[in-house]
Amino acid sequence: MKIISAEFVKSAVWPAQYPPGTMPEIAFVGRSNVGKSSLMNTLVGRKKLAKTSNTPGRTQLINFFVINESISLVDLPGYGFAKVAQSVKKDWGDMMETYLRERPNLTMVISILDIRRDPNPDDLSLHEWLNHYRIPYVVVLTKTDKLSNNQAIARKRLIEKALGATVHQRALLFSAKTQRGKEELWQILENHLNSLGKQ
Ligand code: GDP
16 A cells, blocks of 8 residues: 555544544554554554554553545554553543444454463453454554564464464564564455445
8 A cells, every 4th residue: 555645633532522434444452562553653654653652551542543535544542551540441441442332434453462472351352342343353463573483473373372363363473673564464454445345
């Protein structure tokens, strides 16, 4: 995909604040610090589209972007940092579930995991929501540059098993550092967007 324009639209918490849902939307989600901003920046080819930050627990908002004036990209707030209060976790859960349940133009979720970490209960509940609301998703394993190729393949199998992935839900190996998987992920997204046009 050739990126001609990439713009930040707005931040929101609740549906009344979301921008109009007129374009197909792809949402990116993962634990804090997993490499979500780096992945989005890599995909779009902009260094600072989504802010890369090492500060878990910064203001947690849903951030909307538009690329090529035709595709909406959403940066969902990171989850799963151990030290936050239960009330913050509940607010995060309410915000996320509301978004996943009520956004009519959401067409696909990119679920991002660090290839070196096993899925934790937060990752598993996210996947339960995705299955429950029948939202198509792709699992992307980031930071593969930190492992050898053999290690990466072994970790991929373990994570797929832990998530109960079916044959159609194979995880994709990715690295923002080397750009591994960038073209493959775009191909998946483009095929998906094209298939929507044919429905
Ligand atoms: P976010 O909190 O999920 O948005 O994560 P960031 O994109 O801010 O990344 C968190 C940290 O991981 C930063 O220090 C990044 O430089 C680093 N990082 C992200 N992706 C990769 C990757 O593919 N390879 C390596 N080696 N580091 C990465």
